[in-house]
Amino acid sequence: MSQVPLHIATDFPAPSVDDWRRLVDKDLKGKPFTSLQSSLEGGLSLRPLYTPEDAASTPPPEPPGVAPYVRGTHPLGLTEGGWLVCQEYSEPDVALASEAIRVDLERGALGVWLCLGESRGIRVADPASLERLLAHVPLDRTPVFLEPEAKPLSFAHLLLGAAQKARVPREKLRGCLGLDPLGALARTNALAATPGVEWDAEAVSLVQSLRQEAPGLRALLVSTRPYADAGATSVHELAWAIATGVEYLRTLERAGVPPEDAARSLQFALSVGGQFFPEIARLRAARLLWSKVVAASGGSPDAQAMALHARTASATKTQRDPWVNILRATAESFAAVVGGANSVSTSPFDEALGTPDAGARRLARNTQLILRDESSLNRVADPAGGSYYLEQLTGEFARAAWAELRRIEALGGMARALATGEVERVLAETRAARDKAVRTRRLPIVGVSEFPHLGETPVRREARPSVPGNPSPRPTRVAETFEALRDASDRYLLSHGVRPRAFMANLGTVAEHTTRSTWIVNALAVGGIEAQEHHGFADAAAAAELFASSGAALAVISGPDALYPDQVPALCAALKARGARVVAVAGRPGDHEAAFRAAGVELFIYAGADLVALLSSLHQQLGVA
Template sequence: MSQVPLHIAADFPPPSPEEWRRLVDKDLKGKPFTSLQSSLEGGLSLQPLYTQQDALGAPPPEPPGVAPYVRGGHPLGHTEGGWLVCQEYSEPEVALAAEALRVDLERGAQGVWLCLGKARGIRVDDAAALERLLASVPLDRTPVHLEPETEPLKAASFLLRAAERARVPRSALRGGLGIDPLAVLARTGASPAGLGAALVEAAPLVTSLRESAPGLRALLVSTRPWADAGATSVHELAWAIATGVEYLRGLERAGVPPEHSARSIQFALSVGGQFFPEIARLRAARLLWSKVVAASGGSPEAQAMALHARTASATKTQRDPWVNILRATAESFAAVVGGADSVSTSPFDEALGTPDEGARRLARNTQLILRDESSLNRVADPAGGSYYLEQLTGEIARAAWAELRRVESLGGMAQAIAQGDVSRVLAETRAAREKAVRTRRLPIVGVSEFPHLGEAPVHREPHPTSPDGPSPRATRVAEVFEGLRDASDRYLASHGARPRAFMANLGTVAEHTARATWIANVLAVGGIEAREHHGFADVDAAAALFAESGAPLAVISGPDALYPEWVPALTAALKARGARAVAVAGRPGEHEAAFRAAGVDLFLYAGADLFALLSSLHQQLGVA
């Protein structure tokens, strides 16, 4: 065996970006380079390659623990014990929620995040109820965070009273009191006292806790109302910072300097399904908040953001809910790599109703595995140094800063909410996102991609209804297609079978398999079962097989070259044998007019509004 060292780097010098670009342009064969870019919500684009040149001109980021804290708020990251495993709870019944807290804390959770309220949350009406809720929670060593739906100051007083009754000194308390008046305004559409009055009322508490309970943060900036309503990641970040700005100003007017008020604010952001952009967004959040506090006169120590990250509710599905385990794992992974101080992983069955103990266990253990088996806590800022993530962090920060300035030009976040600007933006965002979902540019595994018609349903107790009306829930991206599957289930219950389609596959198996497989998956998205038939001797044979199948829908699928000869005659024959609807797989191109004249009802192809097409089929098949 040769003992001569192999110097690959010397023999194969790295190509320059310009050389790489020339090779790529050659392989694209006339397609624009932009075809390799991926679009993100908020007007951002991901490049196919990031190199050292992308970092030139920008100063290297400060190390972890140094302002502006892009790389994390602690010098050693989470290497000393890890991030805080802080599960969230919204079970309305106090007794059931208390039992969930007890089990989770005994089996690995380190903190609790309590969503309180009648419409959506634990129904804590008085201090005694909160004491029952926290009966098994050792307040002297367990961070407790409140997120009340309304009346946050009352909820804060309940927690402080519960600590007194348990003989726990305030100096030992850690967590947050959840005073977030703008979230109340966004969630309920009303702010009884007004933002200014609410902050004036909160100011004495902020001041007193600075000395008596330094481990408690009085104010909260939660993006839950906007994330659940469909905000993009850029809007969610910008509006969080804009809310923080409002709180700094309001508390300063009430006599609390930004140096103190900044240390009393905690942020809670939702983490969605775009893995790397979400990592970059959490890093950008710390950067922007540091800049805001610095501009307000706060010290470098006051500029550090206390950041809680929760897995997004909007990304979860009711269909094939087991995929939610993967979604929550990726979102938790992104939250940790992005440097969140505490993370909450939602149970996989959250969208179905009240999570059961098994689902809570899986959610809790997701973080424990990431920490104790994947060792994500052993590296300070694992994202640091990546040309891609460093560049993306800056781009997201700039986009969010531009939106922050726009909100400021309206008079601030409170005015943007009151004037309806936030509602307008959310409506536009939801419309754009729904279009992406309907055309499958935003695919949803198990729902709009790779649906499993024979999946065993997962049943959960429905979320309890508030005495004041139905509880508000997150706008989930999968809902539009899940409605079609619900209709198919009702059809199955009343007819004994799902709506069926006869697949008239033309040509050889090799010629039609790829397109026929794609069509079968498309039909399953709408809960329509495809029955495939491979090849026919002639039109009459195909029509006879269709009549025997008893299916009301026929889909012609095969190579485009066979369509001009087969489609007109076959469509007429199928309609003559009772087909309520005939669809053709693929774009019709120049033959559309002729095919429609022959009786073709619609065309199924990639990029079409799949929801509209499937809804049309439901109408024609009597499913809707």
């Protein structure tokens, strides 16, 4: 064996980007290099490779704890104790919400975020009910954040009164009182008659007094929940958060509150979606943009630090195969932590099914504890720092959001954009674009539009007492259109004893048809249609005989394209003769579409098609819907 040392760093030449690009172009075989790029919402895209040259155009970010706070608002990042595990609560019943808070605080949570209101939130009506809600919350060491649907000043005074009754000095209070008029008006769409935001004297006085008496308790909230739940892209959500903050700074300054105090009174809350690395970059960009805004307003470097709460997105969660939500929430929480959020809330996996139960809350709480105590995510300050990819993406998010912020400002500000319907117009466009991506499965949903499980067992949930009141406004979840198809299949199963069935008429050998037929079986299952596989047959008559005994009304011809011209017309005629109500063909028909349709083929199922439309059509023809 040779004893000559191998010096990898010097014995092998370092490849250049041009060397890599030549190899890639060769492998692409004529396809454009842009085919390797991935599109993101908001007009951004991801390249396949990032290099030091990408970072050379911009100066390196300041260290953590230094404005503009791209790398975090604390010098040591989250290493001194981790982020604040701050779970959110919207259980309408005060007693049940109080018990959930008690359990969470005893078992690892460090803060509480209270969603208050009649239609979506905890029903707190008076000082006594708030005291019951906070019975197990030591206010002198537990941050409490309020997010009320309406009447924020009333809830703010209730919390301050509860602290006074518990003899907790105001200087020990931490959290946020939740004054967010634009957020409240966005939820209720009530800005048409109130196109501006004005703080009354009581609100201004509260902001000023808290800066002196309770510096750890912020009065104002900028929550993007109404926009994230309505289908905003990541760029729009970020831009509108900053635009709302600008509106509050400007309005308070007119009321006599200097930007320095107003900025220190603001708490931001953003939703974190399923795009892991882009979400990390977006949170870093949020701190950068807010620092720039406060600096331009005259605020000091300390006032430029954003107080940022990150919640896992409701829109990404599913009712079908909800166990996958555990993975979604874990990835979203991971992104929130790596992105440097000061506090994080992980949603229970069953939130899309209704009020979460104790088991789901335990899993949500433990997700953050495992990320902190077992994965040690708090041991590194700004783990995303220095990545060419993430640093470049952070800048791109910041520039895209800043362009949208300037557009909103040109319209007259965020309040004006809401009042004129501009925000709703953009949301309608983004929802339509996202829905198209979902329907064509360019935006796949595991367990729903990809790898559905028709035999899944419904989640067992605790029996809960019903609470009368208005129905809660629901977030726009990306999975809803496909879940509606599965719901229709379930109703069919209850009334007929079987699910709608499809007979797979597979052509050629197993090796020839299995890839396409497997894809078709999964595509049909997305709509709750149960496929019966048949791996070859002697001729069209034999296939039709098998179909007649299957009990199915739908037949799907699947196989290699080369066999289609000769076999599809005869096979379709045979299947129709033996009672097939619908005959579909797997794959694009190409030049043979007219001939196949003339033979009786109704549908073509292929990748990239609007699968919701195809499955809805099948439901109609099979009597499912």
